[in-house]
Each structure stands twice: as C-alpha cells, then as structure tokens.
Amino acid sequence: MDKSLFIPSLARGEFNQATLAGDVAGGKGTNAARMLKRLGEPVKSLILLGGLSGQRVAELIRSSDGIEPIVAWTASATRTIVTVREEELRTNTAFVEPNGPVTQEEIEALRKAYLDALEGTSIVIFGGSVPDSALDGIYAEMIQAAKSHGVRAILDSRGQALRAGIEAAPFMAKPNLRETEDLLGAPLRGEKSRWQAIEWYESKGIEVVVLSMGAQGALASLAGTRWRAIPPRVEQINPVGSGDCLVAGMAAGIRRGWHLEEALRLGIACGAANAAVWEAAHVAPEQVQDLMPRVVLEPADAL
Secondary structure (H helix, E strand, O other): OEEEEEEOOOOOOOOOOOOEEEEEOOOHHHHHHHHHHHOOOOOOEEEEEEHHHHHHHHHHHHHOOOOOEEEEEEOOOOOOEEEEEEOOOOEEEEEEOOOOOOOHHHHHHHHHHHHHHHOOOOEEEEEOOOOOHHHOOHHHHHHHHHHHOOOEEEEEOOHHHHHHHHOOOOOEEOOEHHHHHHHHOOOOOOHHHHHHHHHHHHHOOOOEEEEEOHHHOEEEEEOOEEEEEEOOOOOOOOOOOHHHHHHHHHHHHHHOOOOHHHHHHHHHHHHHHHHOOOOOOOOOHHHHHHHHHHOEEEEHHHO
C-alpha cells in the first residue's frame, strides 16, 4: 500500500498537517500491470496480500486499475509505505514498514495460483523484492516453469531473489545500477564497467539486458546489439515506478511483435512519462505516444 501525504514543509518533532493525502496499490509488479493495462494490453496480476491493508490493495487494483487481481493471501498484513511530499522543497521522503513472514502453506498456494495463471499467457514479469527469505528462490523456480510452458520471463528484482532468478536465465532482465552494484559487490562508475556488467548478465544466458540508470536512461543489449537509450527531458515530479513502466512498455512491444529496439523506445517513453506524474504508472497512453519520437537510441557499438 503506497500512501502519500502532501505538506508545505516538514517540522521535525511537531504536528504536521497534510494538505492532501491518497492511497495507491503499490509494488513493482502492480505498477507494471497498471501500465500494461493503460497501454491496452490484456494483463493478469498475481500478488501476495494480507490483512486489512491487503484487502485495500486488492480493492484498489480492482476498482482503480480495472484489473481483477489473483491473490495469494497471507496471515501477515501487507506493508504500507508512506511518502511525504514537501511542497516547498519539492522533496519526497519514504517511510517503509517491515514485511511479515510467509508460511510454507502460503507459498504452496502462491505456486498453485502462478501455475494456473500461466495458462494462456505469453509473457510474465517478476517485479520487486520478496517479503520473506523463504521466497528467495521462488522467481528462479517460476522462471523455469514459464520456460517449460513456452512463456517469456522478464525479471526485475533485487538482492537474493535477483541473484537466484538470473541463474534460471530469463528471457530479459531489467536491473538498475544500484541493484547491479550490490549484486557484483563493486561500483560501476564508467560506461565500460557497466557494459562488462551487462556481459556478465548475458553470460547467464539472458537474451535481453536493460541496465536502467534513472534520468540518464539505460544501456541495453538486445539479443547481442548494444544501445544507449536517452529519455526525453520532462519536468520530474516523482520517478518512483519509472523502471516498472519501462519494463511494462518493453513487454507490450514484445507482445505486439515489434523489433526489440522499438520495444525499448516504448519502454523508455513509459518511464519518462511516469516520472512526470505523482502516482506510479498513472500515465495516459497519449503522454507516452507524445514522448516516443523524442527518445534517442544510439548504437553503442558504433561509437
């Protein structure tokens, strides 16, 4: 659950009255599903939820996003993230609750729901971290199941779930710079080291690797061809969820049978459009269409 509070400025140790507040169903997978829906793609949303906060998230996915969620319920309540927007400084500060445990029975229910949802699916996106270390290997397991069903898998995670997931060789991985630095245990300060990191992902059998770098755009290896993707300039309001929208745009382009370069262009446009709004993935397709021609793709091998 993503809760937003807008205040003029933060007074530490004082009573701070918000001028505006709102709730949005959060999480990287939910953001990607919402963006896909807004792009006109048919989408299923599988999610772990629990407690009253989980019920509220399910309600928002259903009523606000127009998606009927496939829920694996947990006894642990879904965490809430509160983001405070200081209007005068134009800064955002997030307060994140800890995750609760997930039992083996709940993991089995998640596995069953996932296998059922794979039927009739062409692409599956694994978005976000996992709430319990007992699930560190779940993405790897699910990627293998997707591949056995002829379904392309896209991995966008971090930490141990990312480390285990890449060993299963998904079709595509979309790590960001910090996640990759954490994974490799070294800073990636120059472009050469970043391409070396991409090559490391490719050595695991991953066909498409997109290393996202926020406002700097992304470096992408698309089935062996290298591209620098430079997003159009936008007035940045809230970049949270832009990576998720990038993944959604690429998934949409791939599903439509576009060349990978054009799928990347759509993904970068989705990410830029998201950065220009407050609520993650609340982007109109017209905004994306307006930005697509302004995305710059440079062949990296030629420069």
